[in-house]
Amino acid sequence: MSVAPPNLSVVTAPTTATPASGAPRPAPGPAADEGLARRLRALACTAPLHDLDARKAMLAGEFGVYAMAEVALSAIDLVTLQMDFDTGAEPDEVVARLLPRVAAQAPLRPRTEHERVARWVLDSLVNVGSVDRGFRAVYGTFGHDGAYVRREYDFKLIEEVPGPGGAVYLRTTDEAVNVLVGALDTDVTSAQIAAEVKLEVLISRGRLADAQLAAEQARYRTVQYAETLRRTLEATRRNVRAVDWLQTVPAMIDEALDHVADRYRHENAILTNIRRARDEAEDPDHKRRAAELVDIVKDCIRRHTQLQTRLLDAGPLFRAEQDRQAFAPPAARTGVDLYGQLLAPVLPLPVSAAHRVTDAFFARGTGLRAPHAVRLADLAELLLTPPLERAHLGAEMPEPDLVATPDDSRFSEEQLAAAGELLDLPPDAPRRLSGLLADARRRDPGLPYLVALLAVHAAGPAVGTAYRQGDERLLFAVDDGTQMTDAEFGGADLIVGTALLDAAGMAAGRSEAAS
Incomplete structure (x- = not known):
């Protein structure tokens, strides 16, 4: 794995400099100086991306064809859009999504080289190899007395965060998002x-x-x-x-x-x-x-x-x-002052006497080991601890702004009532669908479509549902093989009728179910 460069420096002048007598001073006021500092910090945030193209010549191989800054911007974009509120982006998935961008720059190169470039760019944005995995820039500002003062600006572009199960996720920082959209602070x-x-x-x-x-x-x-x-x-x-x-x-x-x-x-x-x-x-x-x-x-x-x-x-x-x-128990023991209690007393001692102290300290300073069995004191404390209150009402929810849904139904209430009148047939007088369509067409040119829809739906009547609901009448349609002869509709000329359900049987069934 490649190692990222040391922390960056933007300015390399002495720490402070006092303007000579009579020399013109910079623009007065904190606003002008703050504007200059913002531009310097913006320049510092883009320095790691430019440094990628400068350092690609140090890689073993011919990598001059790759535009590393473009790949870096794509990596920042992918991590920003994949990370969620609690988790981040998986490094392997980011590398997989970067491969098409890298492969487009050198399509004749092997896939292993494309993956190496993608991982190198991602590791450089994380700054793998540094102590704090961050970047540092030095810029200058002018104090109230006009003296030139150096300041350090520490920032990160992509940071690693722990996830569930020991996984490591990537999250972009504010500086990375500002680099992505071209602004700062x-x-x-x-x-x-x-x-x-x-x-x-x-x-x-x-x-x-x-x-x-x-x-x-x-x-x-x-x-x-x-x-x-x-x-x-x-x-x-x-x-x-x-x-x-x-x-x-x-x-x-x-x-x-x-x-x-x-x-x-x-x-x-x-x-x-x-x-x-x-x-x-x-x-x-x-x-x-x-x-x-x-x-x-x-x-x-x-x-x-x-x-x-x-x-x-x-x-x-x-x-x-x-x-x-607030109610956490205080620490049972105070911490050890390594300098005052260990280092200062041991340094004047000869080695023969000092190793006894150091051996005892390092033997006991390696950390505690978790016991294999739960102690009785821990079990009693766990059982006697009152349960935490889990229900939180929280803040009052704002009233939502409800928008009326537009009525985009094809048929009106009047057409639905007219179709119900046509299909309200006597139980002993079923009719052909073609005759119902002709009657509907004389009432309203759009009514036959609704009558045909209801008749087709009645071809598979839900008898069990109507029986349980206590309906006394049920619309049904039967195909006897007769073809439809109509100018607008084709298919089977259904026989549409109304069936009477056994109300006494339904009442007896409901009483048996209740008992």
Whole structure:
């Protein structure tokens, strides 16, 4: 496996520099300096991608034909779209999805080489081989006194997270999403609203190619919003005091719920416009792009629904973690001060005396071993612990905005009543379907289709269902082999009639079942 380069550095000047007397100073004010710092951080986030093309010459083989930065962007895209709220993307699946992109750049090369390139790019984005598996950039800013101050910017593009069963998943960071959409430290809410407004305008103007790019950017912002909430909940599970649940997080949750409600309404309207554009488009390319847009916006709606569920569960999770951490038993023993209690006293000692201390420490410092059998004290504590309250009412659910479903039925209530009158036949006087169709045609030109539909449905009557429901009459249709002679319909000229069910037998059956 290839090893990633050491941490990156953008600037290599001295640590501080004071401007000479009389020399012009940089642009005053923190806003100008912050804008410069944002651009430097944006440049630093793209440096690992450019470094891939610079380092591919060091690989054993001819890899100059591959555009490593393109493969890296595709890897970031795949991990971002495959990761969920609780899990991430599987590395092997990401490599498998990267193979077509790599193979397209060098189709004559073997598959083993394509897989090696994909894994090398993915390992470089994770920064395998470094201590903290992250990147570091150094940039300069100007303090309030005008002095040039160096600052370090640590970031990651793709990080490995543990999963169930010892599996390792990949998740992209905010910096990776910002690299993907071409921005840095952008406010998630405003960026999401702007992206979807832009998407709606592009769809209304028929620019589906640009609308697809805007829809993908809106989806990346949705993933970033969910990632912010996930990190807040993870910090709460570790230490509830490290997160401001008094003002910051409740305000963020309320703002996020309003945001999800607005985005859901907005995206449903966009989805309606896209479907209309897809159905009305005559150009095959426009129809294909519209179909892809439908899938992207539906995925955005799914992610917003999942985000809303997590937001509603955030309050109960905080209360449960607060109870768990507040009433957790204190540690039975205090930690060992390695410097004051071990290193400082041992260093002046000769080796013959120091090895007795070090041997005893390392023999007992290898960690505890889990016992094979449960202790009686553990069993008693487990049985006497009161059960946790599992039911959480949570926050009040917002009232949904219900949209009336348009009545797109083919037949009206008047036609249904007229068809019922025609098919309300005496039990001893069945009729041919052709005669019923002629009577229906004299009433309403569209009524014969409803009569024919009801007659065909009566060809297999549900006698058992009608018997259990207590119906006294049942419509039936029988085919005796006579062909239909009609200008609009063909097939068998059914005999349509009404059968009387045994009401006394039904009453006796119901009484026996009740007893």
